[in-house]
Amino acid sequence: MKDVASRAGVGLKTVSRVVNGEPGVTPDTERRVQEAIESLGFRRNDSARVLRKGRTASIGLVLEDLADPFYGPLNRAVEEVARAHGALLINGSSAEDPEREQELVLALCARRVDGLIVIPAGHDHRYLEPEIKAGIATVFVDRPAGQIDADVVLSDSFGGARKGVAHLIAHGHRRIGFIGDQPRIHTAVERVRGYRAAMEDAGLVVDDSWVSLGITAPERVRAAAEAMLEGPEPVTAIFAGNNRVTVTAVRVLAERERPVALVGFDDIELADLLGITVIAQDAATLGRTAAERLFRRLDGVDDEPALVALETVLIPRGSGEVPPSADR
């Protein structure tokens, strides 16, 4: 910028004005500056600008796994809102590891992102308190924050699961299995809770062998599904706790002769063709809502942190409407 100034024979501030489109520069001077900029190939260094202005015009998004198709639309929605506010998006995966989450979040704070959207892996976010106090707006998505008071945007997992299981019950099922994610994950717990509530609503007693929580790796889910489909009292329907589980469950059920009903949490691409009944949550709206909340805070709105729970939708496509198999 200094070079541009001397080349154009003007002061530093004049160049700054031109670069930032500020008023108070004669067209003639502006032209000279522009020429100098062109010929020197000058581009403003935003790092310096950031240092001076205090705002980085960037926000951080920490999610579980950038490769998980569920988070794609969420990610994109956040990006669009950020873009509309002139901000860039820095993002990373926690890989469901609380330590990695914290490491990433603190790295983003050190970069002085203006705001943070976090899909929490851990349950204790007190480490964020000083950062929030220092002005980094933070919104949690998909799962609540741990031990701190902050904005949260999520889907109604409890209600969704309850609705899905009730649907299976309405179609005659009495022995229904639940396969979900690890119990340290909030949504997993909420969904089992919804499952149990629906069973209880119908006066059904849940057998422990019908419930399986754990990592969503295909092998684990497969083993869990097969276990509850064997034995003297096999389940006639399965409720899959998330998209990863559903995918594997569909594979397992496809190999079997006896028809087993299935309802999955989260919609999946091509689920319509496979006739998979799902409880769909709107990941894009989740992301958009969170990002909008974040920018509202950045614009100075300072109301109490709130929890927003979005409704889920039951989409019947066949697999959830299969009656209990007669044999056995």
Add this chain to the structure above:
Amino acid sequence: MKDVASRAGVGLKTVSRVVNGEPGVTPDTERRVQEAIESLGFRRNDSARVLRKGRTASIGLVLEDLADPFYGPLNRAVEEVARAHGALLINGSSAEDPEREQELVLALCARRVDGLIVIPAGHDHRYLEPEIKAGIATVFVDRPAGQIDADVVLSDSFGGARKGVAHLIAHGHRRIGFIGDQPRIHTAVERVRGYRAAMEDAGLVVDDSWVSLGITAPERVRAAAEAMLEGPEPVTAIFAGNNRVTVTAVRVLAERERPVALVGFDDIELADLLGITVIAQDAATLGRTAAERLFRRLDGVDDEPALVALETVLIPRGSGEVPPSADR
């Protein structure tokens, strides 16, 4: 940092040393500084650090659409490599718009990212020349750079499509349709080329009505598919140019009585259950390779820009092995 220094009763530089784990500080002094850091809740401001050091420890990734499941694994792979090198990832979607691509890329350059990975939307990247000269390493992925000499990592679209179409021909098809993305997209062109090559290899003449290029919105793809399935000489097989096309093609074919063979470029989740034969490219390897190349350059390796083309794999699952329907 200044505050920490005065609180600990030491000089600025000593604090800097402690924060960065540099040697030359007595354990006692270090402890005092640490205490001051704790009690003040100090966190280094990386913006200032960046300004001074010249490196931002961040790279930019510009892709087409963060929500497209094809790019998820690519994105994640790039992130992992970046993480291994201590860098953060800033990313954004070009939405297949060359202007938006440029805007985004230049914004990233203004932030002085150390390097850039770009899935190009446009065909002219000369605007990047000054940036590259200024030291921002750049690698293009999935499609080649336009008008400039740069590293490129992509899949062998031509070979993949040729292989897929040859597979259909080997199963007896003679009238094969091709539905692909817009002709301004490099991979789309390469894949038609592969299609034509395979047809020519087999001595088959392509009817113009069998080839359809355009946006991959479901309505457009549906119309194209239906058009080539009607008429006096309908196709007996379709080669789908990418994952978006495949998804819609599968839906269209599912509604029809007459069996039509299908091979799609790109693998899709659940394609195995639907029995969709695909030409799979490895998006994660694409991303990893590109990122590794990028960091190699950042480490000072300065060999000639090269083009890396990864092989694709044909995965037969049924839809591509359907013989031509006898009727008509």
Add this chain to the structure above:
DNA sequence: TTGAAAGCGCTAACAA
């Protein structure tokens, strides 16, 4: 081992 001073590239505040 420690620290003072200079400066990274920019913008805010104030002068001219």
Add this chain to the structure above:
DNA sequence: TTGTTAGCGCTTTCAA
């Protein structure tokens, strides 16, 4: 309309 000066928070250089 234009320019000068100070300083954002850190690291580098060099001296103590």
